[in-house]
Amino acid sequence: MKIYTNNNNTSTLKLLIAANLAGKKLELQKSTFEDQFSGPKCLPLLEVDEELTFFSSNAAVQYLFPILDLSKNGQCQQMQEWEATRLQPAVANVLSAKTVPADVKQVLQSLVLVLNELLKKHKYIIGDKLSAADISIWSTLYPLLYNEESKSYLSECSYILQWAEELNKAKAFQEAVKQWGGNPKGPFSNISALGTPQITNLPTPAGSPDDSVPVSVSQEEADLAQENWLNGLKNLQAPIKQEKLVLPVKGRKNVLITSALPYVNNIPHLGNIIGCVLSADIFARYCRLCDYNTLYISGTDEYGTATETKALEEGVTPRQICDKYYEIHNSVYRWFNIGFDYFGRTSTPEQTQIVQKLFLKVLDNGFMSTQSVEQLFCEKCERFLADRFVEGTCPHPGCAYDGARGDQCDKCGKLINAIELIEPKCKVCAHRPTVRPSEQLFIELGQLEPSIRSWISSVEGNWSGPARAVSRAWLREGLRARAVTRDLKWGVPVPLEKYKHKVFYVWFDAPVGYTSITQCATKQYEKWWKPDKDYDVKLYQFMAKDNVPFHAIMFPASVIGANEGHKLVDYIFATEYLNYEEGKFSKSRGVGVFGTDAQETGIPSDVWRFYLASIRPETSDSSFNWTELCTRNNSELLNNLGNFCHRSLSFCANTFKGKIPEMSFSNTDYVLFALVNREVVAYVQNMEKGRLREALRHVMSVSRLGNQHMQSEQPWVLLKGSPEEKIRGSTAIAVCCQLVALLCTLIAPYMPDTSRKLKAQLNLPDTSFRINPTNPALFQYIPTGHVIGKPEPLFAKIEQELVDTMRAKYAGTQAERAKQNGDVKTGASTNVGDLEQAIAAQGEKVRQLKASTKDKAVWQPEVNKLLELKKQLTAAQSQPVSDIASLEKAVAEQGEKVRKLKASTKDKTVWQPEVNKLLELKKQMATAQSIVATPANVASLEKAIAEQGDKVRKLKASTKDKTVWQQEVNVLLDLKKQLAAAQAK
């Protein structure tokens, strides 16, 4: 038998003791968790033979030392389990922690006391016989027993000490310790690669950092804080003049920010918003605080297959789709307070011009080639089909899903080459397409690879983790030629006679959008995009990681290939994905919370911005969670930030009539400033690297420091004390107000509305709230003697119930939600009455909406709904009511009406129209009856015959009266005749 073990593992001691007691020979072998054993990575491992191994030391001890009969109600096991799940974790925690948290200490002490009680009653743990439990527990306690430092835990447990000493005298134990060769002082190795098990009755994992640990601030830091306080305002950079649309300025830092162009095919969801536009907006606002010369550009990406597909779906032209969704995007971003300098779109003449110019240049420089590509061609639609325009059966064995798209199968998730589809069908006309070669232009990325590599290696140090990871993965595989043209209609046309029916791939034209959108904003766009060497222009691009290849490799490749001095990106700040309550956000399937939904919740946009920034997926995927949104709002915004601001300003307003009192600082104040400055420095550092989520954390820390200061100084007590205490109290309040001003600055990028409110409450102009990026620190934001405005609460509480209703409301996909909401209204109700009612209600809604707002994007969808309903109504009315019963009723009613009319008047013109209607109805009824009378379906006929036959047989059996059953027999004969006719067909 062999034992595999790591160093100084007390569990190994268990095995050695047991083996010695049983007189079995064991071989020790050093090992690590990485060695390949079957089973969990736990050590020690007892290998009996090839078939039988034990990774649990307790089970192994029982195996080696089965002296106590096991049938005794499993008491031995119970104690061993107690050892494994409770004693061992507690001991391991105590031994591994540098300073043992109080709660862990307590847990261990109570466990030891239980043990002591047991040993008080019996000589051994279970009764009067030595058992496996004794061995296990003794080994685990061994470090506590024989290490001077930790002996204190057992000092009061005389029975344990006595028991341990007794065991220690035994030869088997002494020898085992010798064989083990471990050191009771540690360090001890883990028993499993999974780590130490959690202590079950502790609410938080043991050893969490203690909040009360005092932080030390060096004298230099405090001095620096003082210097900054006194001179920080003077040292600020010269403010920048705010113009309508800025151009780069010589001798200043010029920042050009873009966010990935959102695709127009749907309403943006929260993941899209935080991934690009919101992140870029936060960053742009931060840059303006630092007086960088900032331009923030974005727009909608409108070309491509998805737009065409969507247009097909909604039965309009791609242009109409773009117009519709551009408006929606624009209004969503406006609601989220995204402060674009210009929000444009890619389907403009400027775009066409720049893309074509870029293309021709790359072509001239010899980086384009042609290749023939096999593609599916639909003869009926007379065009090549893009991958998403083809559907068919999945070619992967075992899947055979018949709704697979040309690029991917939704069922098995595997990628598909469109021409491999079994039974391909054109999505537009359901015609079977044929394979045809089509000549396409390719960009030779392979030739450009060396320049791309050298450029990336010079800049990627500035990029965010996901951006680096994705671009490296691409380069690792080597670059290959990539098609830039395709056979579509909606896009930028290729400016060559031979290719005039083709357009550029959206990946080629979309990144040009930034330039063309800038051109739409200003004629001098080249000052930003092709800057002179002596201008300091930095390009920052924000996106989710799926967009990285285009911004980091393909577009730079095109630009390098064109070689016209176009600006290359300096900073790519890409994010990972945001999930929705553990699922995925999906634009195309409509899962998650969308921009428009966020508006409807009634939660202010600042809270959304704050929450989204605080879960920004910077290093790994993160997920949106309603409950978390609620707790973040209540605990951080309301209780931390909001509480501090409101409390400080109210104090100032109530005790000093809003006038900022004189300050006289002591060293403790400068220590506070130094601590605050640490946070401000970290805030600026993180912001500059695009780590917005981290930066936000430091903002909250400033507010926390403020709250602590308020709590420890207790100005409300000081103000009632001696003159010196009064001065200290008023200083404390003034300091808190200055911190509020600092916070107002720091939160401005994240929560512009709240910051604006706070500025009004502080009664200071925008220009007072700035940051010095070269020397970030707290300085005197508010002059002494300044009178502040009226303090008001900044945030409101979000109730848990609201969150629960929201979660229920936004579960499932958009389509499902629409179905639930619209069951009554649109649920294919051909009933005229219902429709009329729905139209009335919808009309009222539209009128109200139009009255309340002028924003077309808000009421347009409702208007569309109304129009849709009206269309349905006309359809329903014109449709002949084919149901015979209702027709009969209608005929009867109409007949009655005609009779009455004829009775009341002799004027033919009055009743003639009604008579005509009656005749019309009768005709309808006749046709309807004839349809019913001749059900052409053979199967149903056969069934009817069988039933009728049954009926006839029963009737004949019950009575002999021919008149009774003759009629049924006739029906039967008739049916049989019909069947014959149907079958003959």
Place this chain on the structure above:
Amino acid sequence: MEVIKLVGKYLNVPVGPLCYNTDKIPTTVLDKQSVEGFATIILHLTSKSGYSMSQEELLISYQWLEHIAMYSNQASSNPTFAKNFLQGINRALEKKSYLTGNNLTTTDIAVFYVVQPLVGNLTILEQESLLHLSRWCKHVQAQPKVCSHCAPIPLNTLNLHILAPAVH
């Protein structure tokens, strides 16, 4: 705790007044004796159901149940931890049909109930990477009475079909 109840239902043995004690350890009273701890309770229930195990089987059962008792809480609250935890079980099942050898025992059932939500949360690719575990799950959940209260984990992906075919 739920797992113990489910195992009790599976074995058709009453679990007694099951509850957590002050230290959050599941506790119950069986045969007028207080029984404490996940592994111990399960083993008690098994012996009460009339199933007798060899000593070796008992010890292997114990070691698995102890392992579960030590780590299942962390596994259910931390997805990364769960993956490592499942990998350990996967490795063990590489050379064996069931945890305790070649026969299905209560231990498999108990471990299955613990593992079920964890496996269900994995993506298809992750499930495919834990091939042996997935195969074992398929076998266990195909047993009568195991999935009477809940739907079995859908493990019908292409690779699993090919690599770990048919349920017996």
